[in-house]
Amino acid sequence: MLFCAYQTPYPVKRILLSPEAPAPIGPYSQAVQVGSLVFLSGQIALNPENGKLITGDIRIETRMVLENLGAVLQAAGLNFSHVVKCSIFLADMGHFPVVNEVYAEYFTSEPPARETVEVKALPKNANIEISAIASIG
Numbered sequence: 001m002l003f004c005a006y007q008t009p010y011p012v013k014r015i016l017l018s019p020e021a022p023a024p025i026g027p028y029s030q031a032v033q034v035g036s037l038v039f040l041s042g043q044i045a046l047n048p049e050n051g052k053l054i055t056g057d058i059r060i061e062t063r064m065v066l067e068n069l070g071a072v073l074q075a076a077g078l079n080f081s082h083v084v085k086c087s088i089f090l091a092d093m094g095h096f097p098v099v100n101e102v103y104a105e106y107f108t109s110e111p112p113a114r115e116t117v118e119v120k121a122l123p124k125n126a127n128i129e130i131s132a133i134a135s136i137g
Contacts, residue, residue, distance in 0.1 A: 011035035018075035021068045022046035025123065030072045036137040038076045042089065043068040044126035053124050058095040062102040065130050070106070078134050080106050085133040088116040092127065099128060 016031040016038065024030060031040045045054040045061035046068065054064050073079055090096065096116060122129050
């Protein structure tokens with residue numbers, strides 16, 4: 001029998017919650033920190049004040065999504081410069097140019113890695129959802 005005299009330290013999982021962002025609409029956390037990484041759940045264009053979905057103008061919807069992500073980042077003591085990866089989900093790829101334009105306002109230099117995909121449907125029939133991974137280090 002092989003005996004190991006040391007323990008492998010596992011990073012502690014920390015759940016992050018921002019009252020400035022919409023409350024989760026399911027069994028998930030707004031964000032989870034493990035070590036120096038923060039995994040932010042996808043945000044849709046929910047108004048955090050009343051929980052209602054904003055629709056009708058992809059520019060306004062995208063800005064609301066990014067503001068919600070920003071509130072969760074702030075709860076972790078971070079900002080958009082800490083984001084290393086984003087995933088954008090669109091109900092209509094025709095919105096891509098406008099989404100890109102608004103996105104560029106939040107990631108002004110050294111933008112994160114990212115993919116953008118068109119999906120058949122999003123929660124609450126939203127037009128856009130964005131998730132992110134940020135690094136503390």
